[in-house]
Structure formats: C-alpha cells, structure tokens
Amino acid sequence: MGSLLIAGSIATDHLMSFGGRFADSLVVEQLDKLSVSFLVDDLEIRRGGVAPNMCFGLGQLGLHPVLVGAAGEDFADYRSWLERHGVDCSHVHISESKHTARFVCTTDETMAQFASFYPGAMSEARLIELAPIVAAVGEPDYVLIGADDPDGMRRHTQECRQRGYRFIADPSQQLAFGEGELIRELIDGAALLFSNEYESHMIEQKTGWSAEEVLERVGTQVTTLGADGVRITRKGEDPIVLPAAKNVAAVEPTGVGDAFRAGFLAATAWELSLERAAQVGCVLAAYVVETVGTQEYSFTPAQFLARLEDSYGATAAADVAPHLS
Template sequence: MSLLIAGSIATDHLMTFQGKFEDSLVVEQLDKLSVSFLVDDLEIRRGGVAPNICFGLGQLGLGPVLVGAAGEDFTDYRSWLERHGVDCHSVHISDSKHTARFVCTTDTTMAQFASFYPGAMSEARQIELLPIVERVGEPDYVLIGADDPDGMLRHTEECRQRGYRFIADPSQQLAFGEGDLIRQLIEGAYLLFSNEYESHLIESKTGWSSDDILERVGAQVITLGKDGVKIVAKDQEPVVVPALKNVNAVEPTGVGDAFRAGFLAATEWGLSHERAAQVGCTLAAYVVETVGTQEYTFTREQFVARLGASYGDDAAAEVGKHLN
C-alpha cells in the first residue's frame, strides 16, 4: 500500500519586512494601491504543497510518493527529497518550463503578501495515477492538494472512477476556483482539509451549508491557527484539539502543509482523529519555528516529549510506538 501526495512543486522566495503592512495601506485608496516595502533579507527555500507534505511524512518515517510537475531545474530538489524518504520517480518533468515559484513577504504581525508563478505546474494535468499505482501498489490515500486546477480535477475524477480513497485539500485554489470546480473537488472525499476562512469560502462559493458538506465528505478538518484544529463529521460531536504549547513563531509559511503531513501520518497508523490532530499540531510547530518549509529536524525522543508535554502521557505513548 502507498500514500500518493499530489500538488504543486515550487521554490519559495521568502522575505521579511520589519514593520506592519497595515501602516502603509489606506483603506479608502485600495483601488489605487501602489506600495513597496524594503525587506531585510531573502531566503530561497524548497516549497510547494506536495513536497512540503511529503517531507513531513518522511520525517515521521513514512515513504510518500510525490505526484506533480516540475522543470529540469528540479534535479537538486529531487535529490534532497529522496534523501529524506520521498519517492520522486513519478514526478513529471517539463521540457519547456521552470519549476513553479512562490514569492512571499511577511511582516512583524505574520501578515503576508504573496504571488505564485505556476510554470511547469500547468502540466500536472498530463499525469495519470494508474501507472503510478501499478508501480507502487494500491494507495491507502491519495491527497489532492493545490495544483493546476485541471490536474486536480483529473486526479479527483480518477480516484472516484478507480475507487481510490482521496483527501481533498484545495487550499490556495479556493480563492480562484468557481463553485462548480470546488464542488467537483470535494464530492466524495474521505477527508476535506481547510482553514477557518477557507471553510466559509467553500460554503459561499458552492452554495452548500456546513451540513451539506458533511453529507458529501467523511470528515472536515478545519485548522484554527493559534487556536488549534476542529474536526467535524456527520452525526458526531466535533473534536477540538488546542495548538501545541510553548511555540516560538518565526515564519508561518508551510505550517498548514506540516499539519496535514502529521494528520495523514497518524491516520495511516490507524489512530483517532484526535491523535491525528495532535501529531499534526506538533509537526506544525517545528515549521513555524524555522524559516523555510523543510528546514526542521527532530529526534523521535524530542517529538514524543514535545507532544506529551501538550497532550499528555497517553498520547505520547500511543504516538511514540509508531515513530521510527
């Protein structure tokens, strides 16, 4: 059995502004917006939702399969991921486009201005899942993250047709997608990931109520930032898990991807939604405390101790026996 993680593959260009964006914005003049910010540093890091999630899964001892499209400049990135337990044999390499670029500036309040160049990501629609499954085996889960919209639709439809259990994680594409696209990406998902704002955006664009959504997915996992995470499912009491304690936030990019990696790892281990959220929150803390999405490290002992300090000895014992 395998874990297929489909989504964007990108390089992150991260900058820090030592001020507040809000101090430079005039609400009455937003239609004439033209501002610039002098930043103190530039960090060029590996990114993209699919590699970020794959890296987190690899750190927790699993061997995920990366599904996505990149350029010929992916060579060094591929080596990095493979050294950290990620199967990159099924990555589509474009012969004409560079790997996607994410450019983001963060201020002292953790507010962000960001832009994204898709590049080779637009060729994700050419990827078929069946040859990958024939190579690595039937998938336990296929996570379909933000990517080329046509590629996301193709992967989702193929999962339905072939009976692969899939996880919907449209995230950044929700801002651009219309209701019909979003409905197609969600219908029949085993899990639906979103943050709190995105959950309202899904309802607004699809015309579905929260109850309508729960009729169509196995469960919805809603991240709440510093307030933790909430998991809701039809005819079940919501599960609310607080964020990890004593987190020294430095840079938020990739935090959601790390949470998803932890949640999916625990789900693969057969743990409850509560435990999965606790593992996700613990892994997310490592990312927010570093600059870059794949720069964190920890030992098994450190991870278990940190999880236990926030969620108790029983949680630490249950999770610890699955960590390599």
C-alpha cells in the same frame, strides 16, 4: 500499510529584502511609465509547494510518501533533498519546456512587496495519470489532492472516483480562484476534507452548500483553527475540538498547514484515532511555525514524543511511540 500519494504544487520561493522604502522611488504622476530597480540586501531560496511540504513532514515521521506533481529540469537539487528525507520522487512529471513554478518576492522595510508567481511546469500536472503510479507503488491508502493546476486537480479527483481510490480534498489556495462548480467537484465524495476556518466558510459560500450539506458529501472534515487548534466533524457525531500544541515560539507561519496535514496523515497511516492524528499534526505544525522556511526543521523521535507528551499527555505519547522507533 498502503501507499500515500500526495499531489499538489511543486515550487521554490525566491525572497529578497530591500533596505529602503519602495514608495521613495515611485513618482505617482509617472506610474504609467514605471521602470525602477532596487538593490536588495539578501536572497533566500526556499523549497516550497504544498505537496513537497507535506511529503517532507511525512518523511520526517518515518513514512515514504509518493510525490505527484509537475516540475522543470531545474528540479534536480530539490529532488535529491526530498529523496534524502524519505520522499519517493520517481513519479514527478518533468516538463521538457518549462521551469519549476517559482514565487519571486521583494519586501521593503515597511513590509510592502513586489511579487510575481510563475506557474511554469505546474500547468502540466493535468498530464499526470494516477493509475501507472499506483501500479508501481501499490494500492494507495489515500490520494491527497492539494492546490495545483486546477485542471490537474480535477483530473486526479475524477480518476480517484473512477478507480475507487480514497481521496482527500485539500483545495486551499485554489479556493480563492476556483468557481463553485470546480470546488463542488473537488470535494464531493472525499474521504477527508482539509481547510482552515476561513476556507471552510469560503467553501460554503462558493459551493452554495451549508455546513451540514458539506458533511453529507465528505467522510470527515478537518478544520484548522490557528492558535486555537483544530476541529474534526463527522455527520451525526459530536465535533472533536483539540487545542494547539503547548509552548510554541512562533516565528513564521508559512507551511504550518502543510505540516499539520502531514502529521495527521502519518497517524492515520498508523491506524491511530482521529484525536491522535490531530495531536500529531499539531506537534509537527509547531516545529514549522518555529522555523523560517517550510522544510528547515528536524527532531529526534524522543524529542517529538516529549513534545507530544507535554502537550497532550503520556497516553498520547505512548500510542505514538511504537511508530517512531
């Protein structure tokens, strides 16, 4: 088994709750002089960023992914958390001048929000070269290129093509901001393309490629369908459509897509079928949607296998069991 390099944003979320209504403190005629403060009831600091979320999931399944991204000097606590959960953080670029990316959001009782996103050190992802990392950890099975600084995503993709690393395109949040030229460059030649259904239509709209033309440029397209499961398409083959895991008590959806990707990649590293990969991804995603926070779940191998068997049958569990000992 080769290494798995997971490149993408590294961030923390600072989430606060205000017990009243923002609207009661806003004077419409004076919005050009807006200056208000709110006494909040609580503060939750959650670990996030697409790359650490995926790495955490891979670590929970017993793999040792390599985190590729840029963070600030304030990354120390987050680093130790990830390393305790099986993630190789030794190649994270640490900025000398910027803090780790941060999302700060206050939500009132009506679900109205004031939010800010500070990209910070994320903008230095463009300084990261993959070759020295590969020299240290070994030839990668895959390099996943997730949402990050756009220039960093472009550089990683170009380097993968030049050096012959198999790469996975997972542009997700950057699709809303990226122009067609960038998105075409990030996708063309990918071994795998991950997106949700809405994003798959956005890819077609922004690139100007039809669904068939997208499939001609990527090896496999994996499209998550929310509660309806997942669809896997390959050129010239019938689509594989699988249901989501059973008996899911949904609480909070943030990070579910990252967990699905982690499960899918783990099963791919175990050399299981695409169908099994999607099933492992769906079960891991179920754990995330049932907890608040993207890295707050845990399970034993026996619990995971029982859940896999409940959703997809005894053969699925038997295929995965040797890899979860």
